[in-house]
Amino acid sequence: QVQLVESGGGLVQAGGSLRLSCAASSGRTFSNYGVGWFRQAPGKERKFVAAISWTGGATFYTESVKDRFRISRDNAKNTVFLQMNSLKPEDTAVYYCAAARMITDYVVHDAYDTWGQGTQVTVSA
Numbered sequence: 001q002v003q004l005v006e007s008g009g010g011l012v013q014a015g016g017s018l019r020l021s022c023a024a025s026s027g028r029t030f031s032n033y034g035v036g037w038f039r040q041a042p043g044k045e046r047k048f049v050a051a052i053s054w055t056g057g058a059t060f061y062t063e064s065v066k067d068r069f070r071i072s073r074d075n076a077k078n079t080v081f082l083q084m085n086s087l088k089p090e091d092t093a094v095y096y097c098a099a100a101r102m103i104t105d106y107v108v109h110d111a112y113d114t115w116g117q118g119t120q121v122t123v124s125a
Contacts, residue, residue: 002028002114004097009119016123017085022097022116024078031075034103036060036112037082039093039121046096050082051106060106065091087123094118 003025012018020037024030036051050071051060059071068087073080080097098112105111 002030002033002099004030004099004114004116006095006097006116006119009095009121011122011124012087013124014088016087017083018087018121020082020084020095020097020119020121022080022082022099024099029075029078030099031078033099033101033114034106035071035073035080035097035099036103036106037071037080037095037097038109039091039095040118041093044093046109048107048109049095051103052080053103053106054101062107084121087121089123089125092121092123094120 005023008020032054037049038046040046052071056073068085070083096118097116099114100112103111
């Protein structure tokens with residue numbers, strides 16, 4: 001089973017940008033996996049942010065980020081990216097990437113069977 005490692009989180013001022021990366025563990029490919037990003041703020045449930053099909057031909061976003069975030073993938077590098085622009089304090093959370101081979105509903109937490117450890121994103125006002 002593929003293992004995922006997130007990176008790219010950090011502290012940024014409101015209006016700034018960050019790019020998160022989700023990489024498959026070395027020697028493993030997830031080119032045939034759908035991948036999603038979820039986030040969890042302190043004391044809140046983990047929520048869907050964005051997802052991309054294994055081909056990259058379909059992308060999905062939660063309403064609050066659809067005009068600011070962009071998900072993409074480079075299967076040659078076994079990496080999925082989440083470009084986050086115009087960040088807001090309410091985007092502050094731990095961001096997790098998740099993957100699965102057969103996904104029927106990309107926004108559902110239980111559709112994914114592999115999760116990364118998360119990366120912290122903090123947006124200051």
